[in-house]
Amino acid sequence: MMWSWHPVQLSLVVASIATGIVFVFAMIVAYWMTEKNVKGRAILETVVFLPLVLPPTVIGFLLIIIFGNNSFVGQAISWLTGQPLLFTVTAAVIAASVVAFPLMYQSLKTGFQMVDDTIRGAAKVDGASNGKLLFLITIPLSYRSIATGFILSFTRAFGEFGATLMFAGNIPGKTQTIPTAIYLAIESGQTTIATYYALISISFSFVLLFMMNRLTRVDVKK
Structure with missing residues (x-):
């Protein structure tokens, strides 16, 4: 195994795409959960948070069952894409999205719940639709929680290992991310390469979490 920037670049790309995907879906689910009287809310939220507590290998196994070559979904995708x-x-990207979704959802839900009902009520009286209420009132007033969700989700997706290894594999130059590159380097006895990748991962995660901490401290002071 030789040192390569590809795992670093791929980790950034995968984490960026996954964060964008989970933001869209988490925003829809969080807004639905906070605005509607949802039956079975406890069960639904339990399912949403399962990826936080399930072993990564279980998540990878479930993804293979759902999207594998023997599943209906997997066969449909193969027929549509040719592979x-x-x-x-x-x-x-799918594996990273699954593990990052709960963090984004919880952050957005917390932010939406903190928006003053008086403000939203006044907007509704003035004729604001649900769409305008979301994009012009709820999201702008929840920007700190949204930023926190982005940072936590990106960091989690950036460091995803177990589910990615099972579902996407560890193919150098194709699907190898930083965590899987570290795993392969350790397995092959190349601790120096593993150290380089580990330092990059630690440094990047430290910067992101430091930004989140600063953002939270500013919010508390205000």
Whole structure:
């Protein structure tokens, strides 16, 4: 195994795409949960938070069952795209999205719940639709929680290992991310290369978490 920037670049790409995907879906689910009287809320939220507590190998196994070559979904994707989903960059994005979604959801839900009901009520009286209420009132007033969700989700997606290894594989130059590159380097006895990748991962995560901490401290002071 030789040192390469590809795992670093791929980790950034996968984490960026995954964060964008989970933001869209988490915003829809969080807004729905906070605005509607949802039946079975406890069960639904339990399912949403499962990726936080399930072993990564279980998540990877479930993704293979759902999107694998023997599943209906996997066969449909193969028919549409001409290639199976397993062991592709898309698979890495899906795995990262699944594990990052709960963090984004919880951050957005917290932010939405903190918006003053008086402000939203006044907007509704003035004729604001649900769409305007979301994009012109709720989201702008929740920007700190949204930023926190982005940072936590990106960091989690950036460091995803277990599910990615099972679902996307560890193919150098194709699906190898920083965590899987570290795993391969350790397995092959190349601790120096593993150290380089580990330092990059630690440094990047430190900067992001430091930014989140500063953002939170500013919010508390205000």
